[in-house]
Amino acid sequence: MALVVQKYGGSSVANAERVKRVAERIVEAKKNGDDVVVVVSAMGDTTDELLDQASQITADPPGRELDMLLTAGERISMALLAIAISTHGYEARSFTGSQAGVITTSSHGKARIIDVTPGRLRDALDDGSIVIVAGFQGVSQDTKDVTTLGRGGSDTTAVAVAAALRADVCEIYTDVDGVFTADPRIVPNAKRLETITYEEMLELAASGAKVLMLRCVEYARRYGIPVHVRSSYSQLPGTIVAGSMEDLTVEQAIITGVAHDRSEGKITVSGVPDRPGEAAQIFRVLADAEVNIDMIVQNVSTEAKLTDISFTLPVSDGPTAIAALERVKHTVGYTGVSFDQHIGKVSLVGAGMRSHPGVSAKFFGALADAGVNLELISTSEIRISVVCRDTDVDLAVRAVHDAFDLGSDAAEAVVYGGTGR
Amino acid sequence: MALVVQKYGGSSVANAERVKRVAERIVEAKKNGDDVVVVVSAMGDTTDELLDQASQITADPPGRELDMLLTAGERISMALLAIAISTHGYEARSFTGSQAGVITTSSHGKARIIDVTPGRLRDALDDGSIVIVAGFQGVSQDTKDVTTLGRGGSDTTAVAVAAALRADVCEIYTDVDGVFTADPRIVPNAKRLETITYEEMLELAASGAKVLMLRCVEYARRYGIPVHVRSSYSQLPGTIVAGSMEDLTVEQAIITGVAHDRSEGKITVSGVPDRPGEAAQIFRVLADAEVNIDMIVQNVSTEAKLTDISFTLPVSDGPTAIAALERVKHTVGYTGVSFDQHIGKVSLVGAGMRSHPGVSAKFFGALADAGVNLELISTSEIRISVVCRDTDVDLAVRAVHDAFDLGSDAAEAVVYGGTGR
Structure with missing residues (x-):
């Protein structure tokens, strides 16, 4: 029992x-x-x-x-x-x-x-x-x-x-019927994963996969609770989230899947004096305002010793962040702030990429071939993420999914509508 | 404060x-x-x-x-x-x-x-x-x-x-604007009461006045909490429920008001053998079924030593009561049960009626003059209630209200619709 x-x-x-x-x-x-x-x-x-x-x-x-x-x-x-x-x-x-x-x-x-x-x-x-x-x-x-x-x-x-x-x-x-190699609404031949480690699921969730929330996966990992993701409308086997990367065998697939996220926006603070502590001051005020920052990129300095800092954040945090930045405009001394709501994030996740060089090259090659322009890039041990125009997201997801040959032979997923909660 | x-x-x-x-x-x-x-x-x-x-x-x-x-x-x-x-x-x-x-x-x-x-x-x-x-x-x-x-x-x-x-x-x-001498929707010149004792309010509530629930008044009386009934739509003074009958002065009105109730039905158990314990058996089984009995009347016995027992109860308890009675049909040995949903109850309440003989006579006289046929009668120290056809209720309320001259000179009450909870 x-x-x-x-x-x-x-x-x-x-x-x-x-x-x-x-x-x-x-x-x-x-x-x-x-x-x-x-x-x-x-x-x-x-x-x-x-x-x-x-x-x-x-x-x-x-x-x-x-x-x-x-x-x-x-x-x-x-x-x-x-x-x-x-x-x-x-x-x-x-x-x-x-x-x-x-x-x-x-x-x-x-x-x-x-x-x-x-x-x-x-x-x-x-x-x-x-x-x-x-x-x-x-x-x-x-x-x-x-x-x-x-x-x-x-x-x-x-x-x-x-x-x-x-x-x-x-x-x-x-x-949905489980965790897939990509959103089946974008990639019709996306493949259901039978199992996935906590770490990979964490990266997928952090990258916009809506099937499980980040906090839930963190909790499951901490207490070692196997999580079985299944459809409430079918008897299909679903996906089991369990085990750690250390348990993975070499036969395991290199790449787990492709995730995307359209819920973020990008704020660029331009003309920031390139002195130590300026960036710290910006992110301190954003943290105090409880704004969740995701990716951060700082450009190389211009000749005038000014730099641009860009970061992504949930679109809903945008107004709060702008207001917080306005408050420190004079103490930081930057020249302008812009808020871009039309970005998308595409991420490739896979525990195997740690030990397989060439993954990045293939990833960027696929995006270049598809003509997707990249605006920000960030990586973790088992993830590469890029920011592009939101209109390019579908194209980018399909290109990457194809390049790594993640699909199954037949369309397997049934999409029932809604994204769950 | x-x-x-x-x-x-x-x-x-x-x-x-x-x-x-x-x-x-x-x-x-x-x-x-x-x-x-x-x-x-x-x-x-x-x-x-x-x-x-x-x-x-x-x-x-x-x-x-x-x-x-x-x-x-x-x-x-x-x-x-x-x-x-x-x-x-x-x-x-x-x-x-x-x-x-x-x-x-x-x-x-x-x-x-x-x-x-x-x-x-x-x-x-x-x-x-x-x-x-x-x-x-x-x-x-x-x-x-x-x-x-x-x-x-x-x-x-x-x-x-x-x-x-x-x-x-x-x-x-x-x-509503307070407690009235009758329901203003039936009696347009019904008068708002400035004060009323707990006992009178209890009798009115038990008689169908919906402005306050019986249990609430019982609780207020037990703990001596003054209850102020007011309209949430006006700034009118409302009615204060407080004090006991013992505090009433002789100047106090004899009669408080007329209440009516259309939510009850009447069950008649006919052909009950007129032996000790038969009525007890009937009301035991109804109590076990958690049926709330209000008025009870037992007719005089026929020559065949059979009698009829009638009682009133909330219409919603009717089916439960009938089912309970069916279960003891053979042990009690009665001949039939009928359920009449078309009754109404009209009650006259007043602390002063204890010390004023003649109230009953005037009450029954008014109903007789109005041509209202009475089916059941019950009384308490400060209340007289009768059961009549539900179609006669309005007529009866007006007749009694007029006979005791309870109205004010001008219509005072505003009815906002709904009966509250």
Whole structure:
């Protein structure tokens, strides 16, 4: 008998019909003799609808109350799911983040899980119940207030609950059939990966692959919880995220896949005096404003001892970053700031590239042959990323995917629409 | 500086505009220097919409999960209200029933408040915050599960919180201007009562007056909390429920008002053997089925030593009662059961009727003159109730109201629609 944690996203429980179908799937696992814990997101558009209600009152709601509002979403979906399970003659008990012992920081809207104390979940499992836990939410350690983890937090809840209960596996049900060598909507013959290491998945997630959130993979890696990514609409085998790069055999593929990201923008600060500490001052003020910086490039200095600094960041952080930079314009003494929202990022990820020279050459060759102009480049041990025009992203992804021969013979992926949460 | 508990019903916070208006009213009280605790119901039709979602899955949801579902309603309204208050520069903190320390029995859907431990509310007040509490919900003492108090429970929450915090007054904001001598929709010149004793209000509530729920008045009486019923749409003075009949002066009006109730049905069990214990057996089985019986009449026995027993009950309890009676048909040996959903109840309430003979005569005379046929009669020390056809209710209310000269010279009441919760 295994202990299985299953996570269903908002699109999997978007309406009564889907809730019933998910309930059947859960009951099936229970019938197989497993103990089942289910983590569920808010139904479909509920979160957006609640945000809309708040925005009818003010554009700037207090974080504590916004979290109180948003957590109504999972409360509804988890109760309906428990009700649907009950129609099969099985008992299901739903628990809020607070009841489930999901202890977080007090940073409303983007709290981080500190610990999970699953006493009530364990008791319910011992009673033979199927356990349902609200994703995306917790209770702050300091203030005992309700918190949310931010979008995508339900995946992290699932892995954290799995770790606390020492579950055998954490199954993430989503609207794709697993992790692919590229987005099947761009590359029709993209291949499903049977397994992928935590490190590779981390790089893919950081590079824009939406199938799993970065924090969730980090958590799974830290506690060694195998994560099984599967479709909630099919019985296909999906992808297992587990194991470390050190365990990889030489037969393993060199390249894992190609990821892309259209959610970032690029800010260029021009005419920055080329003195020690200027760049530090710029990134200090951005950090204080809680802006998440991704890639950074500093150009070589001009004859006038001035330089340009470019960096990428989530488009939504753009206005905050610009405002923060304006505040230090005179102390830094730069001449201008520009914000470019029309960039895209394309990344190649693969644990094998560490020991295989020539990967970079082939990657840049493929992009050059496709006529893609590169604006920024950054690399890690197992990843190469470039920034290009957003209109070139599809072209670049296909060119790289073809160059490394990552596709399968037949189109395998079915895209169900939506990107999950 | 007073401590004021204000309660707003679902229609008072039905949309963003109304939430903003209620927020202004709350901020006004805070500006007056009072400490303010607000109890709020779910917005408008939210509860019905949630019930509808559950009914799309099953007609028979488990109580624990239904309560989990329904409590999302107040979570939304209280968070939005706190957000609206924040736009005025005041801090408001919302608390679920569980966070507010509303401890209840574990009877899902109709839990009763056992105690309120308002430590977190007191702390928030001490910090200068306006406190918002979710009405209608609590946490069970035994299982720590979320419970609901049943419809109208928000009034009881307000009074219970007021008692626990030793508030100076509990203001119930509703969609009528106060307690009237009759329903102004039936009697246009019905008069608003400035004050009314707990006992009279209890009898009115038990007789169908919807302005306050019975349990709420019982709670207020037990703890001596003055309840101020006011309109959330006007600045009119409303009605204060306080004081006991013993405090009434002789100048006090003899009659308080006329109440009516169309929510009950009548069950008649016919051909019951007239032996000791038969009636007891019937009402035992109904009590076991948790059917709420109101009025009971047993006819005199026929020559065949058979009798008929009639009783009234909420129409919604009808099917349960019929099923329970069918189970004991053979042991009791009655011949038939009929269920009449087309009855109405009209009641005259007044503390003064104890010491004024002739009230009954005038009451029955007025009904006879109006041609209203009476089916059942019951009385208490300060109330006379009759059951008639539901189509005769308006006629009966007007006749009695006129006979006791309860009206004011000019129509005073404004009816805003809806009946509140």
